Amino acid sequence: MNSPEPTPTTSQPAPEAGPSTPTSSTKPPKVKTKKVKIPKPQPPKPEPKPKPKPVPVGPFDKPDEEEEKNVHEVYEAIAGHFSQTRHKPWPFIQRFLHSLPPNSIGLDSGAGNGKYLPSSRDAGLEMIALDRSSGLLEIARNENGGECVRADLGFNGWRRGVFDFAISIAAIHHLSTPERRRHAVKSLIRPLKHNFHPTYSKFMIYVWAYEQGTMSKRKMGTLTNSSPGSTPAPETTHPASQPQPINADQAQAPEQDKGDNDGQSGESGVKEIEEKIQDLLVPWVYSKPPPAPGPAPKPVDTSYDQTQTKSTAEGEGQEAKPEPKVYHRYYHLFLQGELRQLVIDSALEDDYVVLEDGTSDEDLQAQLIQSRKDEERGKTKWLRVRGVGWEADNWWIEGEVGGL
Numbered sequence: 034m035n036s037p038e039p040t041p042t043t044s045q046p047a048p049e050a051g052p053s054t055p056t057s058s059t060k061p062p063k064v065k066t067k068k069v070k071i072p073k074p075q076p077p078k079p080e081p082k083p084k085p086k087p088v089p090v091g092p093f094d095k096p097d098e099e100e101e102k103n104v105h106e107v108y109e110a111i112a113g114h115f116s117q118t119r120h121k122p123w124p125f126i127q128r129f130l131h132s133l134p135p136n137s138i139g140l141d142s143g144a145g146n147g148k149y150l151p152s153s154r155d156a157g158l159e160m161i162a163l164d165r166s167s168g169l170l171e172i173a174r175n176e177n178g179g180e181c182v183r184a185d186l187g188f189n190g191w192r193r194g195v196f197d198f199a200i201s202i203a204a205i206h207h208l209s210t211p212e213r214r215r216h217a218v219k220s221l222i223r224p225l226k227h228n229f230h231p232t233y234s235k236f237m238i239y240v241w242a243y244e245q246g247t248m249s250k251r252k253m254g255t256l257t258n259s260s261p262g263s264t265p266a267p268e269t270t271h272p273a274s275q276p277q278p279i280n281a282d283q284a285q286a287p288e289q290d291k292g293d294n295d296g297q298s299g300e301s302g303v304k305e306i307e308e309k310i311q312d313l314l315v316p317w318v319y320s321k322p323p324p325a326p327g328p329a330p331k332p333v334d335t336s337y338d339q340t341q342t343k344s345t346a347e348g349e350g351q352e353a354k355p356e357p358k359v360y361h362r363y364y365h366l367f368l369q370g371e372l373r374q375l376v377i378d379s380a381l382e383d384d385y386v387v388l389e390d391g392t393s394d395e396d397l398q399a400q401l402i403q404s405r406k407d408e409e410r411g412k413t414k415w416l417r418v419r420g421v422g423w424e425a426d427n428w429w430i431e432g433e434v435g436g437l
Contacts, residue, residue, distance in 0.1 A: 085316035085359050087253045092312075096209045103314060103363040104207045105165050111319050111360060112168025116146040125424055126202060129237050129431065131156045137197035142221050143186055143204025147173025158198075163188065186217035191224035199225060199236045203427070206240040206365050209312070211375075214365070218379035227414045227436035231394065235419070235433045238376070242428045243311055243366040249426045253313060254366050311368065314361035372428045373421045380416040386437065388417040405437055413437050 093099040126149060135157035141149055144162035146169045153160040162173045163182045170181045186204060199221050208214045225234035243254040380387050388400045397417065404415060413436060420431040
């Protein structure tokens with residue numbers, strides 16, 4: 034008996050293992066996921082505080098005490114911070130120094146941190162730095178390498194005829210009365226040599242101007258009165274191009290009413306405006322220097338909890354940061370013509386014959402011959418203004434002196 038043949042069965046072949054059909058013998062691949070960085074929560078920024086503004090001041094009852102408080106004590110307190118902002122020499126002063134004969138000996142009265150000492154050495158000159166601030170003089174001695182003397186602008190300890198040149202840059206405007214400013218000018222020019230033949234001793238003075246340019250950051254002087262009558266900033270000039278004769282009568286007019294040409298306000302001098310505020314207490318915002326760099330910080334966990342804790346700590350640190358201290362320095366802003374008149378008044382008080390402005394050696398010799406013949410024969414020295422100008426919100430004057 035034949036047994037029946039087995040019925041063929043159809044079966045599907047086993048699927049091959051693949052990425053989409055894992056088998057029991059393979060593990061699913063790991064899926065790489067990106068870590069999402071959680072932004073650090075930032076503390077709210079405080080509203081910016083308005084910058085302190087200059088404060089007008091009236092005449093001081095005790096000028097020496099007020100200058101001690103509002104000039105000398107302030108510079109002692111901010112010496113290091115101030116010096117960090119005063120390191121680039123002004124081009125006009127550099128050109129003046131390089132115009133002098135090599136090996137000349139000079140004085141920088143109100144030298145601060147001595148930033149013109151390197152320029153004087155580059156020009157082949159020897160210059161002594163004089164300043165009242167011991168903190169600034171220490172910087173002048175250690176960083177700029179100069180001989181330094183601690184004294185104020187009215188120091189009269191120099192021998193007559195010891196210097197070939199003198200400069201006073203941005204210093205005399207810290208003196209609060211016309212008398213004290215004249216005394217500083219006389220103290221600057223008295224120790225200059227009175228040569229009878231070229232080369233004559235020269236000096237240069239810089240002061241802050243009342244006539245501020247529109248791009249000035251000082252925001253004082255003419256910039257406090259934005260009106261059609263406000264005084265425009267003069268054009269930069271160098272040197273004087275219109276010589277004027279000087280006599281003793283001109284020295285009697287008030288300083289602030291002097292024009293650059295004829296001692297009159299108006300077209301030839303300063304235009305009248307609503308109010309001329311020339312005496313100010315100018316703020317200096319003193320921020321303590323950042324701490325010295327230390328070792329690199331340790332790596333920190335960037336998880337949310339740690340980030341939040343760190344941000345909170347930073348915010349607390351910002352809140353605890355002390356406010357910058359604001360000091361105030363006294364300034365007198367010079368009107369157009371005032372600096373020139375100050376020098377002339379000082380020279381006349383010190384028995385100088387004041388010659389016509391100019392730079393011509395021929396004109397100078399002609400004036401000297403005439404001066405030796407006239408009634409001023411008893412005087413033994415002369416002064417001439419070589420140039421007056423406005424530059425970068427400052428007034429400057431260059432002059433020379435000699436013997437009759």
